[in-house]
Amino acid sequence: MFTNSTQGYGLISVLFHWLLALLIPGLFALGVWMVELDYYSEWYHRAPAIHKAVGVSVVGLMILRWIWLRLNPRVLPLMHADWEHLAAKTVHALLYLGVLLLGTSGYLIATAEGQGVKVFDVFEVPPLSAEALFERQADLAGEIHVYVAYGLMALVVLHVAGALKHHFIDRDATLRRMLGKR
Amino acid sequence: MAINTMKRVAAKQAGTRSNKKVAAALLASALLALSPMVAAAPVNYTIDTQGMHASINFKIQHLGYSWLTGRFEKFGGSYVYDADNVANSKVEVEIDTASINSNHAERDKHLRSADFLNVQKYPQARFESRKVSGSDSEMVIDGQLTLNGVTRDVTITAHKIGEGKDPWGGYRSGFSGATELTLADYGITYNLGPASTKVWLELNIEGVRK
Numbered sequence: 001m002f003t004n005s006t007q008g009y010g011l012i013s014v015l016f017h018w019l020l021a022l023l024i025p026g027l028f029a030l031g032v033w034m035v036e037l038d039y040y041s042e043w044y045h046r047a048p049a050i051h052k053a054v055g056v057s058v059v060g061l062m063i064l065r066w067i068w069l070r071l072n073p074r075v076l077p078l079m080h081a082d083w084e085h086l087a088a089k090t091v092h093a094l095l096y097l098g099v100l101l102l103g104t105s106g107y108l109i110a111t112a113e114g115q116g117v118k119v120f121d122v123f124e125v126p127p128l129s130a131e132a133l134f135e136r137q138a139d140l141a142g143e144i145h146v147y148v149a150y151g152l153m154a155l156v157v158l159h160v161a162g163a164l165k166h167h168f169i170d171r172d173a174t175l176r177r178m179l180g181k182r
Numbered sequence: 183m184a185i186n187t188m189k190r191v192a193a194k195q196a197g198t199r200s201n202k203k204v205a206a207a208l209l210a211s212a213l214l215a216l217s218p219m220v221a222a223a224p225v226n227y228t229i230d231t232q233g234m235h236a237s238i239n240f241k242i243q244h245l246g247y248s249w250l251t252g253r254f255e256k257f258g259g260s261y262v263y264d265a266d267n268v269a270n271s272k273v274e275v276e277i278d279t280a281s282i283n284s285n286h287a288e289r290d291k292h293l294r295s296a297d298f299l300n301v302q303k304y305p306q307a308r309f310e311s312r313k314v315s316g317s318d319s320e321m322v323i324d325g326q327l328t329l330n331g332v333t334r335d336v337t338i339t340a341h342k343i344g345e346g347k348d349p350w351g352g353y354r355s356g357f358s359g360a361t362e363l364t365l366a367d368y369g370i371t372y373n374l375g376p377a378s379t380k381v382w383l384e385l386n387i388e389g390v391r392k
Binding site: 114 | 294
């Protein structure tokens with residue numbers, strides 16, 4: 001029930017998937033919204049604080065999820081065309097990469113002047129150094145953060161489009177499997 | 183050459199107290215003969231950003247409850263100062279706007295963005311004096327400040343702190359000045375609240391004679 005089998009995903013993997021499916025686009029929306037906030041908005045400080053805390057959590061979840069996936073039996077792919085396997089694999093890898101890049105660049109923005117990243121009031125991720133690691137750190141990391149975020153959302157669109165194609169056009173079990181059905 | 187010889191002589195003679203005095207007097211007169219007592223006016227100075235005996239600071243009210251201060255880390259410039267006639271003086275300062283530092287990474291990133299200094303588009307702020315009047319203790323420097331791509335007349339009130347020889351063979355003078363800017367005048371309209379529409383700039387400038 002909790003673990004994956006060769007035929008389908010267990011509850012843990014399913015929860016990882018849908019939790020992240022909620023949090024990642026949520027972080028994107030929050031990020032786009034919060035940078036436009038007025039100084040007098042009551043969300044001016046709260047929104048970035050939540051964004052950072054959830055951001056750190058998402059990177060943590062992605063790493064745990066990857067470890068969980070490795071510990072479990074490999075779920076065998078369904079019968080698809082070769083190009084579909086390749087596309088799916090590439091998009092999956094890029095989704096991981098995108099989240100890691102977003103986490104890294106976000107961390108580099110927040111810690112550019114030696115401040116840590118607070119995760120709610122639970123703990124603080126310390127900065128790597130008391131000073132910037134490279135010139136214009138916050139600005140460059142900020143630009144990367146924005147571009148990667150939009151890129152990641154484009155990948156999410158592809159990922160969702162793929163799932164919907166399998167469900168409605170191919171009428172196969174791809175999406176149902178991700179809902180935990182075997 | 184003459185000084186070196188005298189220094190050597192002075193060192194040799196340094197055995198007794200009276201000899202020390204003689205040596206000191208000889209050394210002093212030799213130095214006096216070689217360098218003028220007071221810099222002849224007008225004198226050109228480079229702002230000492232190499233040894234960083236200068237700073238450009240700002241302060242702005244936070245919500246009307248306190249002062250937020252910061253500074254620009256990178257700037258440079260030069261000035262002419264005439265101790266006999268202040269009106270002959272002039273000053274030019276260039277500021278690297280991206281070097282703004284208020285000791286908070288995310289705020290500084292925001293200050294560099296298009297909401298405030300728009301440093302990608304306008305990496306440099308510049309002040310150039312047009313007219314200097316008043317006295318050493320109350321100088322009025324009228325000039326033009328270009329900030330965020332907008333050039334406007336500003337008046338800096340300043341005063342001389344001091345001038346004279348430094349211990350390393352150079353000649354220096356130093357001033358302190360301040361001015362008040364209305365952010366909206368420079369196209370900076372991000373709403374920081376009614377108490378925070380103006381920013382005070384404070385310039386501490388030490389120059390080394392060119």
